[in-house]
Amino acid sequence: MADQFDLVVIGSGPGGYVGAIRAAQLGMKVAVVEKWPSLGGTCLNIGCIPSKALLHASELFEEAGHGFKSLGIDIPAPVLNLPQMMNHKAEVVASNVGGVDYLFKKNKITVLRGTGSIPAAGRVLVTPQSGAPTEVQAKNIVIATGSVSANLPGIEIDEKTVVTSTGALTLEKVPGHLLVIGAGVIGLELGSVWLRLGAKVTVVEYLDRILPGMDSEVARQFQRMLQKQGMEFKLSSKVAGVDKQANGALQVRVEPSKGGEAEALDADVALVAIGRKPYTEGLGLEAAGVALDERGRVKVDHGFKTSVEGIYAIGDVIAGPMLAHKAEDEGIAIAEILAGQAGHVNYAAIPAVVYTNPEVASVGKTEDELKAEGVNYKIGKFPFTANGRAKAMQATQGFVKILADVETDRVLGGHIVGKNAGEMIHELVTLMEFSGAAEDLARTTHAHPTLSEAVREAALALGDGAIHI
Numbered sequence: 001m002a003d004q005f006d007l008v009v010i011g012s013g014p015g016g017y018v019g020a021i022r023a024a025q026l027g028m029k030v031a032v033v034e035k036w037p038s039l040g041g042t043c044l045n046i047g048c049i050p051s052k053a054l055l056h057a058s059e060l061f062e063e064a065g066h067g068f069k070s071l072g073i074d075i076p077a078p079v080l081n082l083p084q085m086m087n088h089k090a091e092v093v094a095s096n097v098g099g100v101d102y103l104f105k106k107n108k109i110t111v112l113r114g115t116g117s118i119p120a121a122g123r124v125l126v127t128p129q130s131g132a133p134t135e136v137q138a139k140n141i142v143i144a145t146g147s148v149s150a151n152l153p154g155i156e157i158d159e160k161t162v163v164t165s166t167g168a169l170t171l172e173k174v175p176g177h178l179l180v181i182g183a184g185v186i187g188l189e190l191g192s193v194w195l196r197l198g199a200k201v202t203v204v205e206y207l208d209r210i211l212p213g214m215d216s217e218v219a220r221q222f223q224r225m226l227q228k229q230g231m232e233f234k235l236s237s238k239v240a241g242v243d244k245q246a247n248g249a250l251q252v253r254v255e256p257s258k259g260g261e262a263e264a265l266d267a268d269v270a271l272v273a274i275g276r277k278p279y280t281e282g283l284g285l286e287a288a289g290v291a292l293d294e295r296g297r298v299k300v301d302h303g304f305k306t307s308v309e310g311i312y313a314i315g316d317v318i319a320g321p322m323l324a325h326k327a328e329d330e331g332i333a334i335a336e337i338l339a340g341q342a343g344h345v346n347y348a349a350i351p352a353v354v355y356t357n358p359e360v361a362s363v364g365k366t367e368d369e370l371k372a373e374g375v376n377y378k379i380g381k382f383p384f385t386a387n388g389r390a391k392a393m394q395a396t397q398g399f400v401k402i403l404a405d406v407e408t409d410r411v412l413g414g415h416i417v418g419k420n421a422g423e424m425i426h427e428l429v430t431l432m433e434f435s436g437a438a439e440d441l442a443r444t445t446h447a448h449p450t451l452s453e454a455v456r457e458a459a460l461a462l463g464d465g466a467i468h469i
């Protein structure tokens with residue numbers, strides 16, 4: 001007789017593994033199906049974690065080369081040891097992936113190795129790389145199969161010279177010229193890594209701005225900062241084709257988005273970073289009767305239920321921002337719902353971070369959105385040039401911008417460009433989670449000297465005024 005589980009999760013990324021752990025904690029008998037050799041999904045293996053390992057290492061390399069002298073630290077120019085930097089990345093990945101193995105054992109979660117498919121509600125077929133498939137029975141099934149890089153038609157990815165983020169995390173040498181297609185988070189983060197390590201980096205973006213979806217003032221100022229670092233941009237431009245030359249180099253055809261004359265750019269590596277698409281291949285969803293939306297995402301209701309009773313979906317494979325913490329929170333919520341609790345995710349307060357230097361972090365509404373919605377809003381801003389700690393740290397680039405409702409003073413959105421913005425944003429996330437007002441933040445004592453004081457000052461600016469400007 002087939003093994004029986006209360007819950008079978010397909011996919012062990014941040015959505016799947018977190019959901020499985022919470023379900024086990026809530027008393028369910030849980031199995032996770034994973035087709036990759038290691039657990040942790042995109043995020044731990046080829047996404048958030050390896051990219052942050054390289055961002056951290058390359059930022060220190062850049063700082064050792066250019067930021068130490070003025071602090072009174074004289075060292076010879078740093079020498080890049082790329083294989084060791086890649087070892088560091090691999091060790092960080094291994095340690096995080098191993099952490100998921102440990103947590104699964106601790107919570108008595110069964111791992112089923114192979115590709116999961118759903119012949120019908122209540123049944124999951126696991127097909128290993130070699131050997132016969134096995135079937136398990138599941139009271140409930142959660143699809144957490146994530147996403148894969150999107151590609152442009154006619155461009156052939158080889159993960160050596162024409163790469164997705166996966167190849168860009170494993171380049172064997174610093175490219176002379178890296179051409180990044182797409183000025184979104186992944187393109188700018190990985191572009192920054194290779195820029196700091198010595199590559200010339202050109203970013204080609206279809207739209208007339210970088211970081212689509214983020215506050216446009218923030219994006220404009222951030223673009224200037226990246227340009228100062230040497231990153232070049234070709235906005236309102238599209239890549240019409242990538243041709244491989246006999247010597248291995250690339251020629252990238254770039255033309256205006258609206259059409260017009262194409263120019264040819266030479267590059268050593270082209271990174272396609274135009275976004276990601278939901279991944280449902282091999283699940284057999286059509287046969288199982290699970291409906292997809294017009295963009296190929298699994299359609300779910302507010303309780304993550306698909307069109308079939310007993311089958312749920314979370315994470316990148318459903319609508320919403322493709323972020324690890326969004327997937328994790330949906331994992332917790334679905335486990336709680338299946339346990340009869342009131343699991344829920346507040347989509348209005350999900351932070352987003354670009355882990356460059358400076359970092360960009362945001363939560364809630366952008367000014368562009370508030371304008372479009374006709375909301376009567378006010379803006380409180382504070383620059384890091386006026387923050388004592390930022391001066392001490394040579395980190396005066398950027399600012400905090402808080403948007404609040406004119407009548408109620410309720411904070412509607414927060415945007416930070418600056419060092420450690422990705423940590424500081426959580427003050428605003430928590431405030432928004434409690435439907436807090438700018439005055440609540442303005443009256444909260446902040447330790448001095450900290451970068452976070454700039455967040456408070458921006459809140460003060462929404463009332464009687466910031467103090468230090």
Ligand SMILES: Cc1cc2nc3c(=O)[nH]c(=O)nc-3n(C[C@H](O)[C@H](O)[C@H](O)COP(=O)(O)OP(=O)(O)OC[C@H]3O[C@@H](n4cnc5c(N)ncnc54)[C@H](O)[C@@H]3O)c2cc1C
Binds near residue numbers: 014017046117326
């Ligand atoms: C370069 C890069 C950097 C990123 N950086 C960040 C960041 O800093 N912060 C952030 O929040 N997000 C980041 N992301 C996005 C983040 O990785 C995703 O949002 C997150 O991994 C989604 O989690 P998930 O659980 O939905 O799916 P995934 O992490 O994609 O996991 C899906 C898992 O399902 C498995 N699977 C798929 N189909 C099957 C099947 N049929 N049977 C068995 N197993 C299957 C896959 O092998 C995979 O392990 C980054 C992404 C990339 C590519």
